[in-house]
Amino acid sequence: MLLGTGNVARHLYDAITKTNSFELIQVAGRSSTALEYFGKKTDTTYNFLDLEEADIYILALSDSAIGDVGNLLKNKDGLIVHTSGSTPLEVLPPEARRGVFYPLQTFTKEIAVDFRKVPLCLEAENEEDYKILEELAAQLSDLTYRVDSKKRQQLHIGAVYVNNFVNHLFHIGHSICKEQDLPFEILKPLIGETIRKIGEITPFEAQTGPARRQDQTTIDLHKKQIKNKARKEIYSVISNSIRSTYG
């Protein structure tokens, strides 16, 4: 049973309906329009008070909705899991069998993802339930990790740095190119190499640039040449962090 109709729900749905060992018996969501995506092959409902019985209930919901929807399920026999990185297992009702099934990936509606390469971070309160999650996970992905709530929260923060924040730095690079009437393509080989390097050496070893060299002259020159206030602040804060990492 899948509850939710957002990006994570869609990608999970596509992955689960491809497996043979697990049958998805129902998808529940508040919007009948959003349910259309699932309705062709699976029973759907917008009534959270009249759900089918299932072995596993997957709550692929926004962080703020997990507690409330979880509460509606507190008398179910099945295992209840959420898919959130930053939400502890404990927001699920203590009366229920609880777990977490967190796919560590960025999902966009229009962009297909190879789910077999999505790391699945699993947590359950007892070994039997953990084994159930492990079986489901193995059907969907090659990458399964046991990660408790505390570790998962830190990992989710790590994901914000390497995905959300990295993407914003790409946006700054993109903006600079645009302002200078240069194609963003000119930075792509450098971006490719930045990634390729950390496949061979650690990011600590891969670091280059003025801050790494403690080259305050170039740092000052750059700061003078950056007019945008938010960019200048980012430049300062990350340069200081690099300097103190190697200082």
Added chain:
Amino acid sequence: MLLGTGNVARHLYDAITKTNSFELIQVAGRSSTALEYFGKKTDTTYNFLDLEEADIYILALSDSAIGDVGNLLKNKDGLIVHTSGSTPLEVLPPEARRGVFYPLQTFTKEIAVDFRKVPLCLEAENEEDYKILEELAAQLSDLTYRVDSKKRQQLHIGAVYVNNFVNHLFHIGHSICKEQDLPFEILKPLIGETIRKIGEITPFEAQTGPARRQDQTTIDLHKKQIKNKARKEIYSVISNSIRSTYG
């Protein structure tokens, strides 16, 4: 003629000695140990006052050395170019034919680079000299761009964001994994997807995460969970920048 023995000099050397149309007649550097890399196939010297005559002098030197070494060449007939992103053409002696030959890539000694995929940013004071640089560039790379000093300086700053700073964010992700006793591999598929997305959509469109959603609750939660001061500052500053980009 190549002046300098660092990473850029090495990678340029390897690329130039592979071409047929251009002959590298000498490599000049201050350290005889560093010159050994070049000495097997090419004449080398550590005496900058006794250089061979050449059509092009490439100064692959640290930013601070370009002016002084350039001055030693001011009476040469050949075209004098430097390879620096942040240094204007004007630091080269005005008496000389001047240009810039800036490879926009990160070079590490141990890691081989496909030079044909390195964007070469060219500048010269007159059309004839530009054509000469263009010919040399075409022998080495498929990617040639005409970029004047002002644009190049901004581009170099862009490179700092998408390479140096992105790598530091990877380092933070790596450190968080280490602290939580999780392998860095767990973040690699997410990093791969972060890059893959900007091949299909702009970074502006690809942005996800709490700051993009203006989700202050998660942002505050994360800040509470980040103990490291430098990391917390980076988290705040980039989150603010994302929020105002979409606000």
